Amino acid sequence: MRAILGRLAICAAAAVVLALLPFTLSGLNQVLAARVALYFIAILGLNIVTGYTGQISIGHGAFMAIGGYTTAIMSADHHTNLIATLPLSFAIAFGCGVVVGLPASRLSGVYLALATLALAVSIPQLTLKFSHFTGARNGISVDGTVGYLWLYGVSWACAAILFVVAWLVLRGRTGRAFRAVRDSEVAAASSGVSLVLYKTLAFGISAAFAGVAGSLFVLATNGYAQPDEFSIFLSLYILIGAAVAGLGSLWGVMGGAAFVALLPNISQSAPLIRSIPVGGQDIAAGLVVVLVMLLLPTGLAGLLQRMALAASALRRRSGIPTAERG
Amino acid sequence: MAPLLELHDVVASYGPVKALHGISLEVEEGAIVAVLGANGAGKTTTLRAISNTVRRSGEIRFDGRSLGRTCAESIAGLGIAHVPEGRGLFPELTILENLRLGAYTRRGPLKSDLERVYAYFPLLGRRRNEQAGSLSGGEQQMLALARAFMQRPRLLLLDEPSLGLAPIIVSEIFRIVKELNREGMTVLVVEQNAHIALQVASSAYVLEVGTVALHGPSAELERDESVRRSYLGY
Amino acid sequence: MSVYELFGRLGIRDLGARRISTGASVPVLALLVAGAVFLAVGSLMSSTFAELTVSGVAQGSVFASLALALVLIYRATEVVNFAQGEMAMGTTYIAYQFTVWGLSYWAAFFATLAIAFVAGVAVQQLVIRPVQRKSVLAVVIVTIGLLSLIDGVVLWIWGGDPKFMPAPFGNSVYHVGGVTMSLTDLGTIAVSIATVVVLWLFFQFTKLGLAMRASALRPAAARLVGVRVNWMLALGWGFAAALGAVSGLLTEPNQFVLSPTMMQPILIYAFAAAVLGGLESPVGAVISGIALGVFLNLLGQYGGYLKDSALRLPVAFAVLLLVLLVKPSGLFGRAAVRKV
Structure with a gap:
């Protein structure tokens, strides 16, 4: 009970900080903060399928593209209210996720990784084929423009709602089934957990999250949906963010999201990397991922957890009573 | 003369579970020594401790040299052949390739050794380009022995060669083991089938939950009424 | 060597061995024969068809060498190297640099193969081996990190602008009975076939090759006969990197330019070929790679609605996706035992 209260307190504090933050930020930094929110959503989604259910996906950029193009097309061609396109993106991406996830539920490990990678590469190509709707290489622009503060507010509101959704899904029966599938498919199936149902469900939910993130991505990119923006590297960065965050944990996601969103800025200001004219961002991302996997295989979340354990051990040794863990 | 193989107070564990609680045994050069005991007594683990395929501590000396920190690959190179549970063959590779792998740590031509193997096991010669997995259980055990012969080890570690085989094939296998021993190979054999093992071995150790319960010459162990009843089951 | 033995050695095991069946089944062989007959008849009837087939084989042999690299690593470590394409791209830039420094194309070619081999061994020892025991996911993520890292380093050193290399086979063209074939295509086919044959001979007939196969199949048993399994896996990465370098160097004369993104589509085709071949079967990867090249090339001409590039x-x-769903073990793979 105390643990839940503690977490609620952390959430409340985070909400207050996030609500006050935009008033201290410049317009461009508000966009940057909004990008953190959208990567937060995408990584959260990937974490559901990869971290909790153990299915490797390298294709979440594809679902982001689906969400992004949904928003752009609905807004440009049908003048739908931008906020109204977000649940639509959620629903369409969920549908696509289920359609892909149903056959993909037969795959696991490396095979699924390959299939999703191919998906991520194919979707931008398809936008070239169906250029009537998507505007081919030039892309398609949403109707009207959005303000920085609007973008910030909407992004973080979505992030908060979806965080609660993820928490509700993962804490109960469904979350247990997901983890059972991850830890042992054989054991899960023999305990009556339907592999097809839960793998597909996890894929659908995580695709839906990616869809919303994709819509926000388009809004945060001057309202333009372009195939090049949804390249394979987008999928890779989301996976990199999830790995940095630590798979299978909700709390590390924020760190992973901040890393991915701020990567261009980090690589422009970090010593050494800064002096590299092109490619610095890729080098920084690659180095960080390889080092994280070598040194902190459980990511930031694992690091935090270990630090907390060490701190409580230290306190116990010095005789100061600590709160019960639970 | 010091024995070829000496174990002194060897402890081994799988993760947190201890399987050997301090085993000591000796194998003289040229002998056949059997390790007997019930399931879970630590027989297989003893062999794995020698070939360093399980986490272990304590002193293990081979030909006077400590094997404490030697890795499994180097131990094979020192002249110890370990035929593990399940025989350790490569069922996807051909019989000839399995034999060639047996001689991996050796230099020089294999032709004469291969010819001797084929003369001894005409079946392996006839089917040398077929997959090892296409052999029957008894034939696979013979291939495992033939492969150990190709390695020309000084010490052969044999894990339950009789497992899952018909009695007539078991006696054939042990006849081959004796033959290999006559060629100069020292043998340490783990067996459930105590009766046949005691017939071939000169001495034996009986293990019980990770410790040596008894040891002595085979003939003595076989005569001892209480040993027969409690450990050998007949 | 009897016919059975020959089939056995080629990995077509249904005909080769008696009890274990790990290779192509008779229907798959029939399908291949039918495909070959179709291509032969088509080529006789139309010279355009014949030309497309030849250039498709050339394209496909590039896919095949990269697919073979993926299969080598998959067999050894049950992991797919997502950085394989970028490693190939990076080594091709190294060859480019050699030609800029004045080396002849073929000197640069072989020097690059050696460098790629060493780089592959180093990558395995430095970053793959430490995470190998953790999980498939960890290795996949590390290879993705490598992908990004190599991409960035190439951009940094050589920039994103396309580069031009001397053409290895010249620009001449042959005419055989109304069919035009470029020397580049024929050279591509010849070099990749030669590479595959050399590798096959190495794995089949040398002690080291045998030890590498044994380590990939049964690491524990290989250790017991004295094979240094970790080094064998590292050598496997070295060979895969060298093969990837071959595919990169063969991609360049086909695309005429060198760019940091050049191997990304090739990697996808190579994945498709490797999966089609069963991900464990070298023969399968090569045949599927070539088949995919021809198929896509013909589709580009005769595909109707699907011919859009x-x-x-x-x-x-x-x-x-179709292969994974219909026959997850691929055309040449062992049927995976599904335990649920």
């Missing part, structure tokens, strides 16, 4: 990757993806 924007659809090449989605079609490859569809092939990959």
